[in-house]
Amino acid sequence: MYRYDEYDQQIVNERVKQYRDQVRRRLSGELTEEEFLPLRLQNGLYMQIHAYMLRIAVPYGLISSKQMRMFAHIARKYDRGYGHFTTRQNIQFNWLKLEDTPDILADLASVEMHAIQTSGNCVRNITSDEFAGVAQDEVVDPRPYAEILRQWSTFHPEFAYLPRKFKIAISGGKEDRAAVYAHDIGLSATKNAQGEVGFRVLVGGGLGRTPIIGSEICEFVPWQHILTYVESILRIYNQYGRRDNKYKARIKILVKALGIDEFKRQVEADWADLKDGHGTLTIEEVNRVATFFTDPDYEKLTDHDSQLNEFKADSRSFSNWMLRNVKAHRVPGYAIVVLSLKKPGNAPGDATAEQMDAIADLAERYSFGELRVTHKQNLVLADVRQKDLVRLWQEATAHELTAPNIGLLTDIISCPGAEFCTLANARSIPLAQLIAERFEDWDFQHDIGEITLNISGCVNACGQHHIGNIGITGVEKKDHDEWYQVSLGGAEGNLSSIGKIIGPSFTFNQVPEVIDRLLQVYLRERLEAESFIDTVRRIGHVPFKEHVYATDFVVEEEEIVDKHVVVPAQYSVPYYSPRF
Amino acid sequence: MIIKNKTIVADDWIVLRLNEQESAENVAVPEGKMIVPLQVWLQQRDALQQRAEIGVWLSSAERPEDLKDDLNRFSVIAVDFPKFSDGRGYSIAYNLRARLGYTGELRAIGDVLRDQLFYMQRVGFDAFAIRSDRNIEDALKGLTDFSEVYQTSFDHKLPLFRRVPRKGNSAADMVNE
Ligand code: HEM
Numbered sequence: 001m002y003r004y005d006e007y008d009q010q011i012v013n014e015r016v017k018q019y020r021d022q023v024r025r026r027l028s029g030e031l032t033e034e035e036f037l038p039l040r041l042q043n044g045l046y047m048q049i050h051a052y053m054l055r056i057a058v059p060y061g062l063i064s065s066k067q068m069r070m071f072a073h074i075a076r077k078y079d080r081g082y083g084h085f086t087t088r089q090n091i092q093f094n095w096l097k098l099e100d101t102p103d104i105l106a107d108l109a110s111v112e113m114h115a116i117q118t119s120g121n122c123v124r125n126i127t128s129d130e131f132a133g134v135a136q137d138e139v140v141d142p143r144p145y146a147e148i149l150r151q152w153s154t155f156h157p158e159f160a161y162l163p164r165k166f167k168i169a170i171s172g173g174k175e176d177r178a179a180v181y182a183h184d185i186g187l188s189a190t191k192n193a194q195g196e197v198g199f200r201v202l203v204g205g206g207l208g209r210t211p212i213i214g215s216e217i218c219e220f221v222p223w224q225h226i227l228t229y230v231e232s233i234l235r236i237y238n239q240y241g242r243r244d245n246k247y248k249a250r251i252k253i254l255v256k257a258l259g260i261d262e263f264k265r266q267v268e269a270d271w272a273d274l275k276d277g278h279g280t281l282t283i284e285e286v287n288r289v290a291t292f293f294t295d296p297d298y299e300k301l302t303d304h305d306s307q308l309n310e311f312k313a314d315s316r317s318f319s320n321w322m323l324r325n326v327k328a329h330r331v332p333g334y335a336i337v338v339l340s341l342k343k344p345g346n347a348p349g350d351a352t353a354e355q356m357d358a359i360a361d362l363a364e365r366y367s368f369g370e371l372r373v374t375h376k377q378n379l380v381l382a383d384v385r386q387k388d389l390v391r392l393w394q395e396a397t398a399h400e401l402t403a404p405n406i407g408l409l410t411d412i413i414s415c416p417g418a419e420f421c422t423l424a425n426a427r428s429i430p431l432a433q434l435i436a437e438r439f440e441d442w443d444f445q446h447d448i449g450e451i452t453l454n455i456s457g458c459v460n461a462c463g464q465h466h467i468g469n470i471g472i473t474g475v476e477k478k479d480h481d482e483w484y485q486v487s488l489g490g491a492e493g494n495l496s497s498i499g500k501i502i503g504p505s506f507t508f509n510q511v512p513e514v515i516d517r518l519l520q521v522y523l524r525e526r527l528e529a530e531s532f533i534d535t536v537r538r539i540g541h542v543p544f545k546e547h548v549y550a551t552d553f554v555v556e557e558e559e560i561v562d563k564h565v566v567v568p569a570q571y572s573v574p575y576y577s578p579r580f
Numbered sequence: 581m582i583i584k585n586k587t588i589v590a591d592d593w594i595v596l597r598l599n600e601q602e603s604a605e606n607v608a609v610p611e612g613k614m615i616v617p618l619q620v621w622l623q624q625r626d627a628l629q630q631r632a633e634i635g636v637w638l639s640s641a642e643r644p645e646d647l648k649d650d651l652n653r654f655s656v657i658a659v660d661f662p663k664f665s666d667g668r669g670y671s672i673a674y675n676l677r678a679r680l681g682y683t684g685e686l687r688a689i690g691d692v693l694r695d696q697l698f699y700m701q702r703v704g705f706d707a708f709a710i711r712s713d714r715n716i717e718d719a720l721k722g723l724t725d726f727s728e729v730y731q732t733s734f735d736h737k738l739p740l741f742r743r744v745p746r747k748g749n750s751a752a753d754m755v756n757e
């Protein structure tokens with residue numbers, strides 16, 4: 001993976017110094033909160049319900065075991081012993097003190113990490129395919145380009161105060177695993193007929209209150225020009241994106257207003273005099289950065305370890321895990337392992353300090369000391385020898401990291417919701433827990449097969465409910481009541497689509513039953529080997545809708561006495577939301 | 581006082597801002613070193629261009645191309661930052677310098693505070709009128725927050741990867757570590 005040279009390290013060190021001084025000026029009153037706000041937001045520091053939350057960048061999701069240990073250290077020393085991995089491949093700590101944050105950044109800088117541009121109206125952390133470099137369907141390894149884009153966007157002087165946040169994702173496989181359609185800019189690395197590398201560039205995708213699938217602005221931008229092309233997109237957006245209304249400020253609204261053709265014309269007019277200029281990428285630079293992403297020392301092995309098969313036959317849990325959490329690797333004898341942070345009962349994406357240390361150990365022992373964070377809030381060991389799978393599984397099981405549910409119903413994406421977020425209408429995490437507990441039965445889940453269930457506590461869509469096969473959103477009606485809207489038919493990947501709301505919203509306790517009814521229709525209607533989303537696409541929404549609303553809900557709406565208190569097993573301190 | 585070319589200097593330019601009753605067409609531009617709004621310049625160009633020294637300022641919603649043919653008439657062009665978070669001025673400055681070739685003084689006015697200066701100087705500003713309630717000496721420090729940058733802008737024509745040799749991850753490097 002990428003290692004800092006003296007330039008990267010110096011920039012990050014100077015950032016720590018600059019930020020330390022900004023915090024000093026805030027604490028001494030030289031800066032008002034209003035003035036400090038955009039500064040701290042350029043640094044991933046949010047004020048939440050209970051405390052400051054710090055979001056740390058995990059560039060394109062790649063981390064070393066050493067960095068993971070640093071997260072464990074931060075969790076113990078400054079937080080309440082856990083952290084939360086996000087859908088944009090970052091990690092967040094929820095319980096920090098402002099005065100500690102400069103020290104946290106200094107700790108991070110010592111392991112080549114930072115929180116630069118993890119929030120605020122700037123170019124955010126660039127996300128990528130969690131299986132980059134090891135996926136069987138890879139056309140171009142996106143990691144060198146992701147790193148080059150990371151450096152290009154870091155402290156870009158012209159684009160630090162955009163109309164709104166700006167998210168770039170880059171993928172390089174035949175199948176899109178980076179949700180490139182749901183980003184402000186989505187880049188699909190590909191090769192043309194001559195075998196030259198370039199990018200299909202999508203622009204104006206995004207979720208939030210106006211979900212839009214990105215439009216293609218250019219079918220093929222040769223790799224040399226990708227930085228300048230992205231620069232021109234940002235310059236047009238910086239000048240013409242709306243600043244009068246923050247709900248209309250994302251680039252998707254500008255692209256819609258101008259139309260993709262006119263937007264493209266403006267971008268390419270700006271680009272005309274950058275093209276082939278000094279900002280053009282050189283082959284030397286691409287090759288230099290690519291040296292950080294070469295293959296580790298793979299052994300010469302063959303697939304199909306016999307011991308593995310024996311063990312699979314013996315253990316149902318292991319074979320379930322093999323089926324869902326272990327993915328094919330492009331090198332014979334190796335496998336990709338997804339560690340699940342979705343054990344039913346846990347808050348999706350949370351890991352304790354103990355788990356983080358254990359995960360770092362596993363990475364060192366079994367996967368060349370590297371890890372990836374997935375956009376579904378799980379972790380990946382990308383280079384595991386197949387013959388180590390049994391041992392790895394046993395050790396990871398001891399730390400509750402082997403729920404065999406990757407891509408299944410309980411692999412839920414959930415935003416932090418009302419327990420943390422001031423904007424929430426809903427308790428996303430408790431709902432995710434309720435659903436996961438109801439459908440915990442592994443045989444049932446494996447029978448249902450591939451499905452995505454995404455939960456957001458409000459229209460801002462941090463839980464990406466729009467692109468869940470089933471999406472759940474907290475909506476407010478009257479008296480701050482919590483209501484839950486259910487949508488159907490969203491998807492990510494090559495066939496991305498935005499889900500449609502099925503009808504009137506539901507109470508908290510009704511939601512699991514609603515999901516059950518949706519699944520009943522699927523089980524009734526599915527053709528052989530047809531996935532949930534394919535059935536929805538084939539038969540449409542109507543049968544689902546009719547069945548969900550056909551009969552009354554018998555769930556008891558008993559007054560939940562401790563509605564305020566959510567105590568996921570791993571937290572020692574209960575927390576609650578003042579909203580409910 | 582303003583910051584100009586990285587030092588604090590006295591300044592006697594006056595920025596003319598119209599109040600609601602005044603119109604660009606009719607407002608009387610006082611004598612002396614005045615930085616007038618773009619619209620005033622466009623409306624009163626014939627009279628104003630007779631002056632020995634004149635400056636113009638752009639709001640963040642205005643286009644620098646409107647000054648394309650007049651650029652060398654000004655002793656100073658200013659760009660207004662109505663608030664800290666309005667970043668359009670950075671692109672205006674970049675376009676004035678890199679696209680339109682303006683070489684005179686380019687001044688940031690309005691909500692201009694220490695923590696923006698590093699970025700502002702990179703896109704082509706060389707003068708900064710720090711908000712009057714702030715300590716200008718303190719603000720000066722903002723110009724030197726970073727000693728290295730990655731990407732091209734107006735200040736650095738070459739990105740870091742073309743400016744300096746950077747090491748890759750060769751096996752040899754690893755051994756030396
Ligand atoms: C708890 C504090 C958080 C707050 C206050 C917050 C706020 C917001 C807001 C206001 C938006 C809408 C932006 C827009 O549409 O322009 C948004 C979008 C989003 N947030 Fe968050 N968020 C929080 C946490 C998170 C977390 C923990 C994650 C990841 C797990 C996340 C991931 C996202 C994503 C993926 C989007 C959608 C991006 C898009 O609109 O394209 N957020 N957030």
Ligand code: SF4
Binds near residue numbers: 423424456463
């Ligand atoms: S979706 Fe809404 S409730 Fe959930 S984290 Fe985002 S802003 Fe908060």
